[in-house]
Amino acid sequence: MNKQQALSLVKPHLTETRYLHTERVVETALALAARFHVDPEKAMLASAFHDYCKYRSLDEMRQLIEDSDQLPLHLLDFHHELWHGPVASILVETELGIKDRAIQSAIYWHTTGHANMTDLEKIVYLADYIEPGRVIPGIEHVRRVANYDLDQAVFLACKNSIGFLVSKSRKVYPETLNLYNDLVGTI
Template identity: 80%
Template structure:
């Protein structure tokens, strides 16, 4: 499937602003993939479909999490914003025929990350964070790091995300903390 075919499949599932975000994430992911030697086709597919389930009804996503053995039920204990990636990792296979476990894992982990992420997973995670439409405190530092150090950029994005959640007294998904802990020593 080429990029235009993929975008045409995802477009009906997104708002106009989310579709434009998806286009920017995809372009950013392709730039990062070229820079850090990640298979561009996989980066393209994962980034196009990273928000495939963003607007699915919460009760549908809850049911899919409960009924799918490969999805951790503890997701239900955290904010529903975390649900769309794991649910999409299942539905892109069943609804769209995307079988690549690498692509599906990058979709799954694009919101929280986890320890020992693959470079493809890091590229999608980071592209979603630094795409040009984002205006987040500290993002320019992350964007600069992303020009030469994938791990350092992912670390800063993770650190900023965790700091934001803590500042709002919100729960932090354990895998996000695992990502932080995994990278903290590597980037020093």
């Protein structure tokens, strides 16, 4: 599947604003993949479909999480914004035929991250965070670091995300803390 085919498949599932975000994430992921020697086709597909389920009904996502033996039930204990990645990782296979586990995993973890991420997972996580349309405190520094150090850029994005959640007195997903702890000793 080429980039235009992937984007045309995801477009009906997104708002216009989210679709434009997705186009920018794809371009950012492709640039990162080239910079850090990651398979560009996998980076393109994972980034194109990272928000595939962003606008599914909460009831549908909740039901899929409850019924799936592939998704942890504790997802339901966290903000519903975390649900769309794991749900999409399953539905891209059943609805679109994308069976590549590396692509599915990058979609699954694009919001939370986890310890010992693959470079593909890091690229989709980071591309979603630094795409040019994002306006987030500290993002310019993360974008600069992403030009030369994938791990440090992911660490900074994770650190900023945790800081934001803590400032809003919101729960932090345990795997996000695991990502932070995994990288803090290497940066």
